[in-house]
Amino acid sequence: MTTFTISPYLPSRRATLAEGQPISELMSRALDNPGLISLAAGFVDGQSLPVDIVREVMADLLGDHAEARAMLQYGATPGLPALRREILNQCTPMDSRQETLDRVVITAGSNQLLHLVAESLLDPGDIVLCAAPTYLVFLGTLANLGAKSWSVQTDDGGMIPEALEETLAQLADAGELAKVKAIYLVPYFDNPSGITMPAERVQRIVAIAKQWSHRTRIHVIADEAYRELRYKGEDVPSVIEFDDDGETVIVAGTFSKSFSPGVRIGWGILPEHLVGPVCAQKGNIDFGSPNLNQHLMAEVLRRGLFSAHVETLRSSYSKKLDVMLNAADEYLSPLAGVKWLRPNGGLYVWATLPPQVDTGPAGELFDRSVAEGMLYVPGQYCYPSEGQPVAKNCMRLSFGVQSCEKIREGIAALARAITAAY
Ligand SMILES: Cc1ncc(COP(=O)(O)O)c(C=O)c1O
Numbered sequence: 001m002t003t004f005t006i007s008p009y010l011p012s013r014r015a016t017l018a019e020g021q022p023i024s025e026l027m028s029r030a031l032d033n034p035g036l037i038s039l040a041a042g043f044v045d046g047q048s049l050p051v052d053i054v055r056e057v058m059a060d061l062l063g064d065h066a067e068a069r070a071m072l073q074y075g076a077t078p079g080l081p082a083l084r085r086e087i088l089n090q091c092t093p094m095d096s097r098q099e100t101l102d103r104v105v106i107t108a109g110s111n112q113l114l115h116l117v118a119e120s121l122l123d124p125g126d127i128v129l130c131a132a133p134t135y136l137v138f139l140g141t142l143a144n145l146g147a148k149s150w151s152v153q154t155d156d157g158g159m160i161p162e163a164l165e166e167t168l169a170q171l172a173d174a175g176e177l178a179k180v181k182a183i184y185l186v187p188y189f190d191n192p193s194g195i196t197m198p199a200e201r202v203q204r205i206v207a208i209a210k211q212w213s214h215r216t217r218i219h220v221i222a223d224e225a226y227r228e229l230r231y232k233g234e235d236v237p238s239v240i241e242f243d244d245d246g247e248t249v250i251v252a253g254t255f256s257k258s259f260s261p262g263v264r265i266g267w268g269i270l271p272e273h274l275v276g277p278v279c280a281q282k283g284n285i286d287f288g289s290p291n292l293n294q295h296l297m298a299e300v301l302r303r304g305l306f307s308a309h310v311e312t313l314r315s316s317y318s319k320k321l322d323v324m325l326n327a328a329d330e331y332l333s334p335l336a337g338v339k340w341l342r343p344n345g346g347l348y349v350w351a352t353l354p355p356q357v358d359t360g361p362a363g364e365l366f367d368r369s370v371a372e373g374m375l376y377v378p379g380q381y382c383y384p385s386e387g388q389p390v391a392k393n394c395m396r397l398s399f400g401v402q403s404c405e406k407i408r409e410g411i412a413a414l415a416r417a418i419t420a421a422y
Helices: 013-017 024-031 051-059 065-071 083-091 108-119 136-144 160-172 201-209 272-285 289-302 305-332 365-372 403-421
Strands: 106-109 129-131 147-153 180-185 217-225 249-254 267-268 349-350 395-399
Touching: 013 024, 013 136, 024 249, 051 065, 051 108, 065 289, 083 106, 083 180, 083 267, 083 289, 106 108, 106 349, 108 136, 108 180, 108 217, 108 249, 108 267, 108 272, 129 136, 129 160, 129 201, 147 160, 147 180, 160 180, 160 201, 180 201, 201 267, 289 305, 305 349, 365 403
Parallel strands: 129 147, 129 180, 180 217, 217 249
Antiparallel strands: 106 267, 249 267, 349 395
């Protein structure tokens, strides 16, 4: 009898493309170090999670047996109509000419929406234009699909429209324009840069996307994960407001940052032509996000508890942001060549060091920072794989999780590590 050696696991092509997030490895290495102050994880502040609101609303929702049984049943693939209506009313208010409930799809967090949209738009080799730097998990999503993330230069107002046009022109010259399927933006308090894009700029970017859509449409994906977390200044209109015919812009929203990531409810507002494909993909994956959580969020919104909760979050995060910026002024400003942006909201401060300092695992600073007792996210993980060169001298600092005292201590530790690494 012939004997065969069975390979224990032959990964699929998709599995080989899924490298996992490089940052998880660094974090687990560093988290062996007890007492470390992590300014790395983009988690929300545990102390301000809405335990009382959830307890009270859940008790009321489950009070009636027949209604409770319906909530504990599967729901519909696009999500609960009452929640979709509240989202249109309270979270992404739109020009009423465009507003239709059918365009709203509920997902298990906005990552799922981003993933479903990417699955619906992209084939291997297709291109998504992204700010440099941008949200690292979305870069992983693209790589996993065999698509290319392509960087576009940014300044203090986010993606530069002229640089976007230049990139499109270069791709057209190279015969690659038909592969460009989307432009990805995080317009409010960007992860990682903290930048909010001015309205004129996003309007210009939507116009450029329409103008360069020749044989294939170039969608604009507006990831609005941090829109509610504004601590200074006035809200700016959503990118979707500038999409006159509703065919170009996709909005991704979430309650993870503004309410609770444990509830994990996100949403998309899609051009009508994408609703079918996205729901078909979703139907094959989960045929509906957790129904009970959708009822919870619909009721929290209906009772006005969401906006009240966001107000408390704003005041607590705003203090933490001030503490981080003040600590940076005190400890980092004496260090030559260290600069950072001053965001008006969100959860992140983006810092740049002199060009010769490598903040990644290959450089000295990461290990020194861990030895001094703090952890940051090396900026190089936030750069698209193609296009502009990757900046190795940057870092993302999060102020969401740690107490004010620990934020100060963490920045002081970083300053000691930078001084030693210079
Ligand atoms: C820019 C951005 N988009 C999307 C998400 C995903 O959030 P969730 O899937 O929990 O809604 C995050 C989470 O950190 C984020 O920073």
